[in-house]
Amino acid sequence: MRIFQLQRFSAIALLVFLTIHMIVVHYPPFHIDFAQILIRLENPVWKAIDIAFLGAVLIHALTGAYMVVTDVERVYSYRKPLAWAAIVIGILAFAYGSATIWAFRMPA
Amino acid sequence: MSDNGKHTNVIVRIQRFNPDNDQKPRMQDFQIELKPGTTILDALQEIKTHQDGSVTYRKSCRHAICGSCAMNVNGKNELVCKTPLRERLDKNGVCTVRPLPYLPIIKDLVVDRTAFWEQYLRVKPWLAPPPTVQTDREYRVSQEEVAAIRNAETCIMCGACYSACQVIALNKKYIGPHALLKAFLRVLDPRDAIPGERLADLDGSDGVYRCHTIFNCIDACPKGLNPTEAIETLRKLAQRRLKVEEERLERQKTITEPIA
Numbered sequence: 421m422r423i424f425q426l427q428r429f430s431a432i433a434l435l436v437f438l439t440i441h442m443i444v445v446h447y448p449p450f451h452i453d454f455a456q457i458l459i460r461l462e463n464p465v466w467k468a469i470d471i472a473f474l475g476a477v478l479i480h481a482l483t484g485a486y487m488v489v490t491d492v493e494r495v496y497s498y499r500k501p502l503a504w505a506a507i508v509i510g511i512l513a514f515a516y517g518s519a520t521i522w523a524f525r526m527p528a
Numbered sequence: 529m530s531d532n533g534k535h536t537n538v539i540v541r542i543q544r545f546n547p548d549n550d551q552k553p554r555m556q557d558f559q560i561e562l563k564p565g566t567t568i569l570d571a572l573q574e575i576k577t578h579q580d581g582s583v584t585y586r587k588s589c590r591h592a593i594c595g596s597c598a599m600n601v602n603g604k605n606e607l608v609c610k611t612p613l614r615e616r617l618d619k620n621g622v623c624t625v626r627p628l629p630y631l632p633i634i635k636d637l638v639v640d641r642t643a644f645w646e647q648y649l650r651v652k653p654w655l656a657p658p659p660t661v662q663t664d665r666e667y668r669v670s671q672e673e674v675a676a677i678r679n680a681e682t683c684i685m686c687g688a689c690y691s692a693c694q695v696i697a698l699n700k701k702y703i704g705p706h707a708l709l710k711a712f713l714r715v716l717d718p719r720d721a722i723p724g725e726r727l728a729d730l731d732g733s734d735g736v737y738r739c740h741t742i743f744n745c746i747d748a749c750p751k752g753l754n755p756t757e758a759i760e761t762l763r764k765l766a767q768r769r770l771k772v773e774e775e776r777l778e779r780q781k782t783i784t785e786p787i788a
Contacts, residue, residue, distance in 0.1 A: 421731050423737070424763070487738075491695055491699055491738070
């Protein structure tokens, strides 16, 4: 049940984040370029939003992959090691991605 | 062909497999005369009686109520006793009959349903009455409560949904749409005293959350039932299991009334 709920909550979060992402990055009222992305990422609120977005993507993707992979009977008995592998991959990817976003600075 | 362009002699293509002689299943064509009202089961019976007595299949009631004769016809699971042969002929006048997919074949069109029944028994398909049954009173269930479970009541356990489920194809440990539909029937039945226990059992990794809402079970059901909707309802109830238990305890306080 927890995996199911995690996937549903992350799906709702993704709906919000993807809407923000599409509006801000792909459909701005003016042309967007790298310079504007640099300005946006100077703001810590945007960094927090991007980190939360990354978290939602990782939770949704890893829980989905786990559910699909464990559909196969041969893999089914390895549920616990697979769950731990997904958790470790998720934590590592989240730490790496968050550090990259947070460390982003406007070039001097 | 007759004058009106309809096939009078048609081919019934049957998947054959005899574990004593065959390494793998093979297809065999039988030509029969198409008479008005011939069902696929009639055609199989005709073939068995007049052409090849070794053709093996299950049948019983011939009235679409026993669920014995579920088979795969032109790629879709159906009850062959209620399916007219004429409606299942392709443009060459051929109808292909195979056993239910994803289940071990015993012989020809007969499959081993052990996994199907094991999962069925797993959900405790029987009604669990309250521990103190009063013999001088009777249960009174409202029309609304009956209407809620009507969907599940008419299941004939033919296995068409089970065998059409893609999750079952990969994993026989999944409870399956047939048993979940029965669990739905019991969980929603106000006479049942253990809905919480049932929902806890369905909450595991091979329970209601394993369904990917592919809808094959709905498409395959010869009775037009909706196992997917039942599974979705069980998912919602499983997430508020304790509340369901409380509500049932309250309901059972008023469910019995003096015998009319």
